[in-house]
Amino acid sequence: MFRAALVDPQIARASRGLWGDAARRLRRNRPALVGLFCIVLFALAAILAPVISPFDPYAMNGSSLDAPSLTHLFGTDLLGRDIFSRVLYGAQISLFVGVGAVVLALVIGGVLGAIAGGFGGRIDGVIMRATDVFLSIPSILLAIGIVTALGRGMVQLMFAIAVSYAPTFARLLRGSLLALREADYVVAARTIGASRMRILVRHMLPNALTPLIVQATLVLATAIIDIAGLGFLGLGPADPRTPEWGTMLVDARRFMQTAPHIVVFIGGAIVISAIGFNLLGDGLRESLDPKLKR
Amino acid sequence: MSDQHLLEVRDLVVRFRTHDGAVHAVNGVSFDLAAGETLGVAGESGCGKSVTNLAIVGLLPKPAGRVEGGSVKLEGRELTTLKEEELRQVRGSEIAMIFQDPMTSLNPVLRIEEQLIETIQAHREVTKEAARTRAIELLTAVGVANPESRLRSYPHEFSGGMRQRVMIAMALALEPRVLIADEPTTALDVTIQAQVLDLLRRLTEERGTATILVTHDLGVLAGMADRVNVMYAGAVIESGTTDDLFANPRHPYTVGLLRSIPRLDGETGGKLVPIEGRPPDLIDAPVGCSFYARCAWRTDRCATETPALLPIDGGKGPIVTSGPAATHVAACFNPVAPEEVAEGRPLRRSGGATR
Ligand SMILES: Nc1ncnc2c1ncn2[C@@H]1O[C@H](COP(=O)(O)OP(=O)(O)O)[C@@H](O)[C@H]1O
Ligand code: SF4
Ligand SMILES: [Mg+2]
DSSP states (O other): OHHHHHSOSSOOOOOOHHHHHHHHHHHTOHHHHHHHHHHHHHHHHHHHHHHHOSSOTTSOOSSTTOOOOSSSTTOBOTTOOBHHHHHHHHHHHHHHHHHHHHHHHHHHHHHHHHHHHHHOHHHHHHHHHHHHHHHTSOHHHHHHHHHHHHOSSHHHHHHHHHHHHHHHHHHHHHHHHHHHHTOHHHHHHHHTTOOHHHIIIIIIHHHHHHHHHHHHHHHHHHHHHHHHHHHHTTOSOSSTTSOOHHHHHHHHHTTTTTOHHHHHHHHHHHHHHHHHHHHHHHHHHHHHOGGGOO | OOSOOSEEEEEEEEEEEETTEEEEEEEEEEEEEOTTOEEEEEOOTTSSHHHHHHHHTTOOOTTTEEEEEEEEEETTEEOTTOOHHHHHHHBTTTEEEEOSOTTTSSOTTSOHHHHHHHHHHHHOOOOHHHHHHHHHHHHHHTTOSSHHHHTTOOGGGSOHHHHHHHHHHHHHTTOOSEEEEESTTTTSOHHHHHHHHHHHHHHHHHHTOEEEEEOSOHHHHHHHOSEEEEEETTEEEEEEEHHHHHHSOOSHHHHHHHHTSOOTTOTTTTOOOOOOSOOOOTTSOOOSOTTGGGOSSOOHHHHHSOOOOEETTOOOSOOOOSSTTOOOEEOOSSOOOHHHHTTTSOSSSSSOOOO
């Protein structure tokens, strides 16, 4: 009599796993799909730049300031370089520096946040006061300071942006971990005698990762803008010929009257990639949150 | 009878330091638990049931909550002074715990398999394969159909009742001596509640696991518990075998609790009488009887003196603290007389029943 009642009344829904569910929800989110499309475009441009670029981005291939044509899709710049090719290579630089900076920021911020939130106490206080100091400085200003101090260059650029975003990640992870400390399943894990390290690594960190992933994609958007911004301020890659979007924009600005298309194409590339990461970030936030089921 | 119980809690005092002052959550709780026994704990929400249990296993929320007095002994070994690492060995393998909300007690990002195996491997040097086999046994024991395939599921793919079964499987994985079940079925549907309680009783009986079953539902205790502690404002105010307590409640609060639940025999004509008023604010240190403000039997003495937990028959012979012959004790200067129980009010001018 009880046997029958003991059998699970629900036929189990096929197990797609956590990420499977998230992917399914993401597919139904139109803005996120638009974002994903922009990012795919951006990533393809970056990765395939050497293959699809019609011209060498450093070489003179036409006359100065040509209008867009079939040969030069986006026209040429003052030195007669093909802007389409330069935009493609610029995507590569933005992606490389941006992803590098965000990964570095995630590592620095993640380790600091995990220590602060996982162990608490005095070490937590010290780390949080330090992040307070960094967060009180606007990130672009901090990056300017670091590049000025370390000198210009791609690696310095990456490091500067990483340092300015690491405190955000540290705070975010610490906050999630603190909230999770009182989570029932964490207390439950403690009641079965799981060790502190194990609880932090197995139970708390994986559950605290979602906001971090979302934040990382959003930060990637701002990082791409920051890279362009620093380039615009003359703090981009050391070699002024490098096809970095911000640096290119400064040059193009001078011909806004005569050849406005240059600014439009470069600005458009920056906008599309930044919007892409923003939309995807928002979509991820919604689809990864297990509380927003179906 | 042996003079050492499986679990002995003596004069346990727990305070929380908050911005508003110290919360007197547990104020001198004492009880014993013998091997294989099921002790029910009843009382309104906020009376200190959960805090008592958390203090026993050393899981009070830090740094606010602290054991400020008393002792907890498991087989004679003091737990309140153990180091965290030693306590970790005790938790799970000797004392296990099940919580109220099965929706949130399982980690949402780990498969059931990983959580069960982790529990087993936290205390036993076994291979993953052996742990997996054991996990399947356990799921079968708690009545999960197709345990092999269900092991691969995530918690959100289980219903509430199924999750609580998994929690029970996890709690019993290491054959603990003591199981603390804190409102294990409160979050479940009534029909599922009965199934889960039935399962819990069967498994703890089979394994001889001593159980502390916390619930605010006295009806559940009538069917499950050998003995019952009734708690109020952080203290045990009446204790005895389930039969004694239900047949002959003596503390006005216990009488109130019993009158506020539906009775299976329908004797009170189905009329439920809630207890008037609210429990006292535990920020203030208790003065006099903590039930004073809500008690119809109160006398002047109750306002200033704190009644001790004493045998209701006036105390001839030694007090037995566990087992089927446990002494019925109550903390009240003016215990409720048998003829007053059904009325729910004193049939005398003021207080006055003699011990
Ligand atoms: N973390 C905490 N901080 C402050 N007070 C607490 C905390 N946890 C519990 N308390 C207080 O301790 C008292 C007992 O709570 P609890 O044991 O959870 O009651 P219950 O009997 O419903 O399980 C309550 O008055 C509650 O407000
Ligand atoms: S009669 Fe007095 S001692 Fe007994 S419960 Fe009422 S107030 Fe407390
Ligand atoms: Mg409780």
